[in-house]
Each structure stands twice: as C-alpha cells, then as structure tokens.
Amino acid sequence: MSSSDVVVVGAGHAAIQLAASLRQGRYDGAITLIADESGLPYQRPPLSKAFMSGHMEEAALLLRPASFYAAQNVGVVENDAAVGIDRAARVVTLASGAAHAYGHLVLATGAANRPLPVPGAQLPGVVGLRNLAEARALKALLPGLRRVVVIGAGFIGLEFAAVAAERGIAVTVIEAAPRPLMRGVSAVMSDHLAASHRGWGTELLTGTGVKAIHGSTHAESAETTDGRIILADLVLVAIGVIPNTALAAAAGLRTGNGIEVDAFLATADPAISALGDCAAFPMAGQIGLVRLESVQNASDQARALADRLLGKPTSYAKLPWFWSDQAALKLQIAGLSGGHDQTVLRGDPASGAFSVFCFQGARLLAVESLNRAPDHMAARRFLAGAPKITPAEAADPAFDLRSAG
Amino acid sequence: MAKITFIEHNGTSHVVEAENGVSVMRAAVDHNVPGIDGDCGGECACATCHVYVEAAWQGVVGGRTETEETMLSFAAATQDNSRLCCQITVSDALDGLVVHTPDGQH
Structure with a gap:
C-alpha cells in the first residue's frame, strides 16, 4: 500500500471516469473502486429509458468491458459497502470487515431514492427505480401490468410513464407540485411535456400528493391527498433522491445537501474529495452550494479531480447539461x-x-x-x-x- | 475485428483491436484511448468523439449522417475529414483504419 493509492467509494459514472482519466494521465498508483452492488459498473440513465423499453440490452449498460479493468489495472470490490472512515489512519472499512488504506479517498457515493413517507409504502408492489436490480425486476413485471401509478413527475417518473404508456399500460402520474418537472424546466417546456404525456393516454394529476397506498398483501391502489382512489397493479415511487452523505458525516466531514467541497472538489480533509451526485460544490452565479444529478456533472468533475490528483489543479467550472428521453x-x-x-x-x-x-x-x-x-x-x-x-x-x-x- | 490506430494531437498513437459491430467511439473508450470522451454514450448528441479520418480511409469510412453533419457544425476545429466516431461502425473493412484526435473535445 502506497501513500499515493486512490480509493473511490462508489462505482458509477464519476468513479469510472476518474479511474480512466487518472490512467490516461499516467497515474501509476493503485486505484480501487468500492461498489455496494454486484457485477461490473454500469450506466444508470438508460435504466428508465432504452433498457426499460427493450431498445438496449443489459450487456450494453456496462460503463466499460471487463477487459478494461484488467488492462488499466483498476480494482473493483463488488457487493461490499464502505461503513467507516478512519481519517487519522487513512483507512476505509467495509461491511465485510475488509479495510482499505488510502493515500487519497474519493467519495462518489451517489444518491438514494427518497422514501415515500405514507402508510402502505412498504407493501410489495411499491417499487423504486434507481439501480440495475430494481430496473430488471420492474422490466420483468411490465408484460403483466395493466395499470400503474407513478408517484412523482420528475425525469425518472416521466421516462418510465412514457415506456409504460407505449406498451399500452394505463398510467396515472401523481405529482404534488402544480406542474411536472417543476424544479428542472421552464413552465413552457413543462406544459408541453404534460400535454404530450396526456396525448399518449397518461393521466397526469398535478397539485395533489399521495396519502396512502392500500392493499392487503400487495399494493392495489393509491389514495391521493384530495381523496381519489386510483387502482394499480404496481406503484412506482419516483419522488427524487437524497445524497448519500452518512459515511462522510460519520467521519466528521461537513454535509448538508450533499458532501460539502470547495471549487477543487476537496473536503476540509485534504486527503478526501467528493464528486458527482453526492457532492455540494460552489458554482459561479449560484447562491450557496449546488448539487447536480447528471452524467455530465459526474464525468466533468471526475476529469477535474483527476487533473488535481495528477498535479494540475483547476477549479471546477463546467457548464451543466442534462438530457431526458420520453417516447x-x-x-x-x-x-x-x-x-x-x-x-x-x-x-x-x-x-x-x-x-x-x-x-x-x-x-x-x-x-x-x-x-x-x-x-x-x-x-x-x-x-x-x-x-x-x-x-x-x-x-x-x-x-x-x-x-x- | 479491425485494428484501429488513434493518433493523439501530440503524436502519441494507440492501437486498438476493435470488435465488429461496436462503434469506433466505443472501441476507443473501452480501451481508454485519451482524447475521445463520448459523453452522451453514442447518441450523436454531444460531439465529444470528434476525429479526423486519414485521407486514404475517407472513402471506406463513408460520409456523415445528417444529424452528425449538424452536430459537427457546432464542434471546434472541424475539417473536411471530420467525423463523430460514434457514428462509424467497426467491421473487417476498417482493419488498419487510422484516425487522429483533435486538441480537445470541449
């Protein structure tokens, strides 16, 4: 173990791009990615789009082929979660009991689905869509579904709604805000997307929340806050995410809406950085810290951090961009x-x-x-x-x- | 299979054995060739896989697609032999292909 070894907690877009950029920059220390899922690192964006609709095979989801990790000498620890950081000793401990010493620790922990805080949310048939296991399970259920309720008209909810409606499934989207994608797009675009979804046969209820999910052994209906009961074979909860900050917070690092970093993506501990969906960073023209959930942000921050670790520090200032496919x-x-x-x-x-x-x-x-x-x-x-x-x-x-x- | 050579702006070359059916962008990213980002994953939506095709290969590789033409019109430092390599599919016919990467993709 060398003091220059890089350990990354996470194996999403940010983690893989960081490893790739470090090797492109001739970084010769060890690189280890800690993944809490099994299998090789994969792309999340297609899970609710081309993978769900059947236009993309599972094999095509991989961020890199197996040969990449061997050729680039990038280690991936699968199916093990980081549970603690000893900052003084510079060691990360995992759920399995394994310990990894680091010269530099990168937190690329991502985010987790925001749970639905209503009665019945734990019933079978109430599902989320963030990781491959969830996407596989949901995709396998699609042929047998007649009607679904999607809670939340954000990107994931609308993307899934478009796929389901295209298959002839009766879809009801329930959104608490007055219009879909309230945080993400202008009223003009939001209204156009709402009209498009309605045109595809989707029922879009706005300005109403969900009070409860009903069912004896399985979700059978959703009850809105304005008293409507909507029957459903399946309820998809897509009400946003919460950044995974617990590991950083437990290590005494500053967290709020994300793990707080400076313009160089460094935490207050010079040996620990954070990037991607889990990181709150300063951005010109914005008040307070910004946290973005996108491939662009993950990839560009990874390139910026790789430059710093390679001895060419530059403050992060890339233009954010996003995309969504709906039918x-x-x-x-x-x-x-x-x-x-x-x-x-x-x-x-x-x-x-x-x-x-x-x-x-x-x-x-x-x-x-x-x-x-x-x-x-x-x-x-x-x-x-x-x-x-x-x-x-x-x-x-x-x-x-x-x-x- | 096709042997493809990527030559960086600084002259460093990278030879990659690419499988038929994948895009030239995918082959580059899978082998960690510097200078090709492919941020959009091959959707022809970001123009970060810009390459210059060596003159001898232009005919074999073929012309730009319509979307690609539009995307390239917004890329930096384009030339007559510019292509977005997510739109070039690897086949035996491309064995020996040589492309050059620009100074930057952003």
Whole structure:
C-alpha cells in the first residue's frame, strides 16, 4: 500500500471516469473502486429509458468491458459497502470487515431514492427505480401490468410513464407540485411535456400528493391527498433522491445537501474529495452550494479531480447539461434555469421541435431543447461564455446560431 | 475485428483491436484511448468523439449522417475529414483504419 493509492467509494459514472482519466494521465498508483452492488459498473440513465423499453440490452449498460479493468489495472470490490472512515489512519472499512488504506479517498457515493413517507409504502408492489436490480425486476413485471401509478413527475417518473404508456399500460402520474418537472424546466417546456404525456393516454394529476397506498398483501391502489382512489397493479415511487452523505458525516466531514467541497472538489480533509451526485460544490452565479444529478456533472468533475490528483489543479467550472428521453421526445437542457424572468421560444412547439431560451434580464441562463439538438449544441457555446445572444436574436428564426460570435 | 490506430494531437498513437459491430467511439473508450470522451454514450448528441479520418480511409469510412453533419457544425476545429466516431461502425473493412484526435473535445 502506497501513500499515493486512490480509493473511490462508489462505482458509477464519476468513479469510472476518474479511474480512466487518472490512467490516461499516467497515474501509476493503485486505484480501487468500492461498489455496494454486484457485477461490473454500469450506466444508470438508460435504466428508465432504452433498457426499460427493450431498445438496449443489459450487456450494453456496462460503463466499460471487463477487459478494461484488467488492462488499466483498476480494482473493483463488488457487493461490499464502505461503513467507516478512519481519517487519522487513512483507512476505509467495509461491511465485510475488509479495510482499505488510502493515500487519497474519493467519495462518489451517489444518491438514494427518497422514501415515500405514507402508510402502505412498504407493501410489495411499491417499487423504486434507481439501480440495475430494481430496473430488471420492474422490466420483468411490465408484460403483466395493466395499470400503474407513478408517484412523482420528475425525469425518472416521466421516462418510465412514457415506456409504460407505449406498451399500452394505463398510467396515472401523481405529482404534488402544480406542474411536472417543476424544479428542472421552464413552465413552457413543462406544459408541453404534460400535454404530450396526456396525448399518449397518461393521466397526469398535478397539485395533489399521495396519502396512502392500500392493499392487503400487495399494493392495489393509491389514495391521493384530495381523496381519489386510483387502482394499480404496481406503484412506482419516483419522488427524487437524497445524497448519500452518512459515511462522510460519520467521519466528521461537513454535509448538508450533499458532501460539502470547495471549487477543487476537496473536503476540509485534504486527503478526501467528493464528486458527482453526492457532492455540494460552489458554482459561479449560484447562491450557496449546488448539487447536480447528471452524467455530465459526474464525468466533468471526475476529469477535474483527476487533473488535481495528477498535479494540475483547476477549479471546477463546467457548464451543466442534462438530457431526458420520453417516447420520441429528446429533451436536452444546457445551463440552470433557476431565477429566469423571461423565456423566449425558438421554433414552434406545435411542430414538436422547439427550444426555450431562459433569460434573467439580458443574461442567458439556460436553454431547453426538444428534438432540436443543434440548438442545444449552440446553447452550450453561448452559455460557456462567448458568443452572446439577445432575447430578440434567440426568437428570430432567421438568426443563424452558428454565425454568432 | 479491425485494428484501429488513434493518433493523439501530440503524436502519441494507440492501437486498438476493435470488435465488429461496436462503434469506433466505443472501441476507443473501452480501451481508454485519451482524447475521445463520448459523453452522451453514442447518441450523436454531444460531439465529444470528434476525429479526423486519414485521407486514404475517407472513402471506406463513408460520409456523415445528417444529424452528425449538424452536430459537427457546432464542434471546434472541424475539417473536411471530420467525423463523430460514434457514428462509424467497426467491421473487417476498417482493419488498419487510422484516425487522429483533435486538441480537445470541449
């Protein structure tokens, strides 16, 4: 064991990209990933999309083939959870009793599904969708389902609803907020997505929560806070996630909405960093710390941290971007729209392909593109700094996004 | 199977044995070739797998798809021989292929 050895708690996008980038940068110490699941590390985004719909085989989910780990000399400890950090001794202990000494410890612990705090939530037939085991189980049930209730109209809930509706399953989505994807997209985009789901036959109830799940031995119905009883063979709970911070908190590291890190993704302990879904980090233009749940954030933070561990520290300042596939709709988001006071449409929503440019005054904050990948690519350039675009230019179909700047 | 050579901007080359049917991007990522990110996983949605195809191979590799053409118009430092390698499928015909990676993908 050398003082330069890197131990990563987690084996998602962030962990794998960190290992890959360290080796690309000729890092020659040991790299060990601690995974609390069995099997090789895999991609989560397709679980509620192409994997669920049957368009992607399970083998294609792997982040890297088995040969990668041998060739790059990256160790993966499977099916064992990190349960403690001894910061003085620089050792991580696992549930199995194994101990791993580290020179640098990276917390890439991700997040866990937020549990539904109502009676009946523990009944069989009330499920979540975050890991491969859950996705496999849910996918296997699909052929026998006639009606499902999805609690939560966030990305996961809507993606699953689209897959289920496409299969002819009667879907009811129950969302406590007044509109779907309230935190994630503008009202214009949200309304368009709501209308699309309704057009596919999904019943979308907004502004109402769930009071209880009923059933004797298995979920049979969901009761809304406004008193409706909705029959269901299965209830999917998709009401967001909670960052996995317990390990860090128990080790005395600062946690809040995530494991708190500085602009270099370092915790207060110089030998411990955190990144990806579990990390709360400072971001220019945002108040307080930001925590993002996305592949882009995980991958770009991993590249930034690898640079620091390779002796080239740079503060993390990448543009956030996200995507979601719902039936034939490809939604791509660049930037963070929170705080926008003006939206400008580019393209006609009735055509099914358009973008929403979200401005705060003259400043472009985010662009949401539906089936308009070129707008998304242009938006990433605009949001990364230069060139600039005004609301009038964004709204003008004759204005060529490529020519700007 | 096809032997594919990726030459980095700094001249370092990486030779990869790629299986038929996978994309050239996937082959690069699976073998940890630097300079190819493939952030979107092969959806032709991010333009981070940009390569320059060596002149002798342009005809064999073929032209850009429509989506790819649009995506490349937003990428940096494109040339006539630019391709997004998630859109190139490995086959025996590509045995010996040489591509160059740009200075950066972002």
